Amino acid sequence: MIPAAFDYVVPRTLPEAVAELVKRGQEAKVLAGGHSLIPLMKLRLSTPSFLVDIGRISNLNYIREEDGHVAIGALATHHDIEFSDLLKKKLPLLSGAAAQIGDPQVRNRGTIGGAASHADPFGDFPACLLALDAELKVVGPKGERNIAARDFFVDTFTSALEPDEIVREIRIATPPTGSTGTYLKFSRRSQDWAIVAVAAQVTVSGHNVANVAIGLTGMGSRPLRASGVEQALRGKGAHDEDIRAAAERAAEGTDPPQDLNGSPDYRRHLAQVLTRRALEQITAHH
Amino acid sequence: MAISQMVGASIKRREDPRLVTGTGSYVDDLPQTAIVHMVVVRSTDPHARITGIDTTRAKEADGVIAVFTGKELLSEFGAPLPVTDCFVPTKKYPKHYPLAIDKVRYVGEPVAIVLASSLSAAQDAAERVEVRYESLPPVVDIEKAIEKGAPVLHDEVGSNLSYDVKFAAGDIEAAFREAEVKITQRLIQQRLIPIAVEPRGVVADYRTWARKLTIWSSTQIPHFVKVWAAVILGIPESDVRVVAPEVGGGFGSKIRVYPEEILTALASRRLGRPVKWIEDRGENTKATHHGRSQIWDVEIAAKRDGTVLGIRPTQWLDLGAYCSQFGTFQVLGMLVAQGAYKMKAFDGRAVGVFTNRTPTDAYRGAGRPEATYLIERVMDLVARETGVDPVEVRRKNFVRVEDQPFTTLLGLTYDSGDYRITLDRALQMVDYQGLRREQAEKRKQGKYLGIGLSTYIEICGLGPAVPTQAAVGVSLWGMSVVNVHFTGKATVIIGSSPHGQGHETTYAQVAADVLGIPVEDIDVQHGDTAIGPMGMDTYGSRSTALDGNAVHISAMKVQEKARKIAAHLLEAAEGDVVYEGGKAYVKGTPSKAVTIQEIAVAAFQTSRLPKGMEGGLEATTFFDPTNFVWPFGAHIAVVEIDAETGATRILRYVAVDDCGTRINPMVVDGQLHGGIAQGIGQALFEEAVYDEAGQLRTGSLLDYLVPTAADLPSFELEATITPSPVNPLGTKGIGEAGTIASSPAIINAIVDALAPFGVKDVSMPATPEKVWQLMHRNGGTKR
Numbered sequence A: 001m002i003p004a005a006f007d008y009v010v011p012r013t014l015p016e017a018v019a020e021l022v023k024r025g026q027e028a029k030v031l032a033g034g035h036s037l038i039p040l041m042k043l044r045l046s047t048p049s050f051l052v053d054i055g056r057i058s059n060l061n062y063i064r065e066e067d068g069h070v071a072i073g074a075l076a077t078h079h080d081i082e083f084s085d086l087l088k089k090k091l092p093l094l095s096g097a098a099a100q101i102g103d104p105q106v107r108n109r110g111t112i113g114g115a116a117s118h119a120d121p122f123g124d125f126p127a128c129l130l131a132l133d134a135e136l137k138v139v140g141p142k143g144e145r146n147i148a149a150r151d152f153f154v155d156t157f158t159s160a161l162e163p164d165e166i167v168r169e170i171r172i173a174t175p176p177t178g179s180t181g182t183y184l185k186f187s188r189r190s191q192d193w194a195i196v197a198v199a200a201q202v203t204v205s206g207h208n209v210a211n212v213a214i215g216l217t218g219m220g221s222r223p224l225r226a227s228g229v230e231q232a233l234r235g236k237g238a239h240d241e242d243i244r245a246a247a248e249r250a251a252e253g254t255d256p257p258q259d260l261n262g263s264p265d266y267r268r269h270l271a272q273v274l275t276r277r278a279l280e281q282i283t284a285h286h
Numbered sequence B: 001m002a003i004s005q006m007v008g009a010s011i012k013r014r015e016d017p018r019l020v021t022g023t024g025s026y027v028d029d030l031p032q033t034a035i036v037h038m039v040v041v042r043s044t045d046p047h048a049r050i051t052g053i054d055t056t057r058a059k060e061a062d063g064v065i066a067v068f069t070g071k072e073l074l075s076e077f078g079a080p081l082p083v084t085d086c087f088v089p090t091k092k093y094p095k096h097y098p099l100a101i102d103k104v105r106y107v108g109e110p111v112a113i114v115l116a117s118s119l120s121a122a123q124d125a126a127e128r129v130e131v132r133y134e135s136l137p138p139v140v141d142i143e144k145a146i147e148k149g150a151p152v153l154h155d156e157v158g159s160n161l162s163y164d165v166k167f168a169a170g171d172i173e174a175a176f177r178e179a180e181v182k183i184t185q186r187l188i189q190q191r192l193i194p195i196a197v198e199p200r201g202v203v204a205d206y207r208t209w210a211r212k213l214t215i216w217s218s219t220q221i222p223h224f225v226k227v228w229a230a231v232i233l234g235i236p237e238s239d240v241r242v243v244a245p246e247v248g249g250g251f252g253s254k255i256r257v258y259p260e261e262i263l264t265a266l267a268s269r270r271l272g273r274p275v276k277w278i279e280d281r282g283e284n285t286k287a288t289h290h291g292r293s294q295i296w297d298v299e300i301a302a303k304r305d306g307t308v309l310g311i312r313p314t315q316w317l318d319l320g321a322y323c324s325q326f327g328t329f330q331v332l333g334m335l336v337a338q339g340a341y342k343m344k345a346f347d348g349r350a351v352g353v354f355t356n357r358t359p360t361d362a363y364r365g366a367g368r369p370e371a372t373y374l375i376e377r378v379m380d381l382v383a384r385e386t387g388v389d390p391v392e393v394r395r396k397n398f399v400r401v402e403d404q405p406f407t408t409l410l411g412l413t414y415d416s417g418d419y420r421i422t423l424d425r426a427l428q429m430v431d432y433q434g435l436r437r438e439q440a441e442k443r444k445q446g447k448y449l450g451i452g453l454s455t456y457i458e459i460c461g462l463g464p465a466v467p468t469q470a471a472v473g474v475s476l477w478g479m480s481v482v483n484v485h486f487t488g489k490a491t492v493i494i495g496s497s498p499h500g501q502g503h504e505t506t507y508a509q510v511a512a513d514v515l516g517i518p519v520e521d522i523d524v525q526h527g528d529t530a531i532g533p534m535g536m537d538t539y540g541s542r543s544t545a546l547d548g549n550a551v552h553i554s555a556m557k558v559q560e561k562a563r564k565i566a567a568h569l570l571e572a573a574e575g576d577v578v579y580e581g582g583k584a585y586v587k588g589t590p591s592k593a594v595t596i597q598e599i600a601v602a603a604f605q606t607s608r609l610p611k612g613m614e615g616g617l618e619a620t621t622f623f624d625p626t627n628f629v630w631p632f633g634a635h636i637a638v639v640e641i642d643a644e645t646g647a648t649r650i651l652r653y654v655a656v657d658d659c660g661t662r663i664n665p666m667v668v669d670g671q672l673h674g675g676i677a678q679g680i681g682q683a684l685f686e687e688a689v690y691d692e693a694g695q696l697r698t699g700s701l702l703d704y705l706v707p708t709a710a711d712l713p714s715f716e717l718e719a720t721i722t723p724s725p726v727n728p729l730g731t732k733g734i735g736e737a738g739t740i741a742s743s744p745a746i747i748n749a750i751v752d753a754l755a756p757f758g759v760k761d762v763s764m765p766a767t768p769e770k771v772w773q774l775m776h777r778n779g780g781t782k783r
Ligand SMILES: Cc1cc2nc3c(=O)[nH]c(=O)nc-3n(C[C@H](O)[C@H](O)[C@H](O)COP(=O)(O)OP(=O)(O)OC[C@H]3O[C@@H](n4cnc5c(N)ncnc54)[C@H](O)[C@@H]3O)c2cc1C
Pocket: A029, A030, A031, A032, A033, A034, A035, A036, A037, A038, A039, A054, A074, A100, A101, A102, A103, A106, A109, A110, A111, A112, A113, A114, A115, A117, A118, A122, A123, A124, A125, A161, A165, A166, A167, A168, A191, A192, A193, A194
């Protein structure tokens, strides 16, 4: 349980950090909260010879609202997100998901930038970012670019990031009034990773569903959108029968894995149950 | 302090301040200079011939001092690792050395050791040891292990069958002829990984100039390790000292002499430097023994009114790749499978097989959880089949208080107990009738409430010397030394080796009451073979029934000597002097007393002693009781099943336990909390899963699910007190009771909840998916 030997730098600015990554090439890895990377290194499943610790770069930890967007710095921790008043009000989906990640130690150290970059199909934030149509602001040697969440999560532990790029910020359009969300996670123990989880964001206007987005965790090699459910419900009534019928489509187009915690069949079933419960929970407030 | 003030008091554990502030000293914390770090190269193949080990590249690596393979060390092993009789003296088993010699038989088996000046250097070099394996087909299934043509693990045994023995009494054929109801059921005891918070660790220091060996080990059995290290290493026992420093839990997993204790010692002798090995968690899940791993098949003969006439259980025990030191201890489950009930016949068969998996051995309860799970599931199966309420089935079959001391069909005699009283109290606590009404109501709304009972008994306090010698192959007894110092403070040395049980607190309480010395002034020492005579260590909920009582007896001996000295000092006749509350005085004149401090001074200023009396105020006791002790109790679990996901929620957990005299009720409750949690772990969460290729798939705490506080309800605990008649304190054991009782309570509750779906059994762990599948296997149709 000791990592292989590695070197370590602590740049003070983003450009410095990018320069270090460029210099070291494939050997280097960004270190943020370390709560995914260090366990892998201790098991020697990951053996980078160089770590670029971005943890002490200033101005990367913030949560604020600006020009119709909520902007979250890459170093905002799960704890910061869980307890942010702004997020609790505007994006309860995200603060609610944060509260269900691991245990307090993990939430104190883990960062949203790290959780996104790690692209774990069982991670909780990726499905939320997908459902919220988030955008990731990324810096690299060629400057800055924006990547939409739907393009960012490519495969198991694989994102659209180049090895010398760093996620700087996550941006989410502030949801309109009448829009709210919830994250329902099913796991065997309270602190486990999800077997399946559902991120739902719904905009209700009157008795109708003006917009709906469903993100799924644990239903494939990356977070997925339950587009069948979205189609079935968008612009329709928010009645129990509508919700029930729509939720039955939650597993369409998914490819859930088989592992010790659940079979594909069980996961498909859970996706339906959790989707229905999430939709019922949201629409019950209206 | 008056007599009987301390026994029964929930004083805070004196161990806790150092443990909760991180100042306790575990093996890894010992100060050591010039230490050499050892890393064990372990087999990655479950079954293979070793065709070669190339250590050249490892030896060349930075910081490496030496690398040894099994072949290189074989001549230095004076004996293989020990194996005790444990109920099956006729079993066949192979020689087992600390390092594999020409074959590996489980993933995690030690193959070579790397010694280096730093841990990271040792770990880096271990990756450079090249072991060439010629893979053989692995055996990973208990039943397939003994099929014709199965690959054989040990040529010297000849097959994978270690033993096939009977434990029978009474006329079973007659019981089945008389039976109106016959039930057959298979029950699975899944393989479990003990997961002590502190994995194992050893420092061995062989001082060449003095020819003395000290082993610090995270073990439950320092005294046994001393004997066996001496035998295996060929060192006089008098030159071996074993210390169990702070030990962070064991649960049976540290009950045996392990390869690494021998390997560090051998390496230290070769290198002339202290050698340290600390197990990491990944290693711990493979290299430290596992528990349970059994299949039980049972046939039940019963009458329509719920009377159980007889049972015919077969225990298929997976020994793993070798026979561990107490590997067949779980066969105890067969001996106590009759539980709290009377029956006419018992026809047990116990079969032990080898598989290519980590060896199994004692794990919290060792045999008794299996027995209790069997008999408590039997009671519920009979209830279901006959329609008689599970409470009534139990009452009908209970051994009655008039029958005590009751002798079972297999010849064990219970010491005491009225099993109805704990059950009645537990039923009251949950409002059993009210719950049954609520259950019926909820079913109508599609909600599934379940109520599960477990009215267990337990054998513990191992044990009287004669039966333990016959059954286990070791004479077991309790040991203590009580020594009052010049200043009137006392040291108590015990033969038990606590690793979380709180003996330092509870045994001080015992001595304080007898001696009248304030509890703060009594120090309890343990776990170091250099400070006491022999001890029989800690396992099987034995310590307080044996060593705790030995403390009481030694303290009584000291009190008696103190009284004699006092009589001399008071110039009174011995018969007129009484000792009470730390003072001795002539009957009727308590104002003219001599204190224990004054008596202690005189005991060492020997000129002041009566003629012919030796100096000192000290006594030693080897306590051999007349019987085992038999705690009992009633646990009730109330669960609700989420019909859509199959998830089980425990709504209430009520336990009424009787462990005789409770020296420190808070410590007793602590043992119960941990024990119940561990049993719930087996019922709902834990399972060591091997794939068909023989690889462990649950080798980390990510996949091996140990419940946390957040996954458990608040336990509601009450007690009744039936002092044991077989020891002076009246204590029984409580270290394993919670684990023994709780798994069947939970599973009985889940099966009860699922009754509308025609479900009669759920195998452990009752995962949400498994429960969901059982509910939906007929398309969710209810009966
Ligand atoms: C016990 C435990 C339980 C957990 N339970 C959960 C859970 O239930 N749900 C869940 O979602 N997660 C869980 N996690 C993971 C946790 O949320 C991690 O914190 C998170 O996945 C990674 O964030 P980090 O800041 O720790 O990243 P690190 O571990 O530092 O990095 C992770 C990866 O991302 C890269 N990286 C990090 N930051 C950036 C960046 N800004 N730009 C580019 N690349 C970057 C690193 O190079 C590395 O490859 C758990 C972790 C532990 C240890």
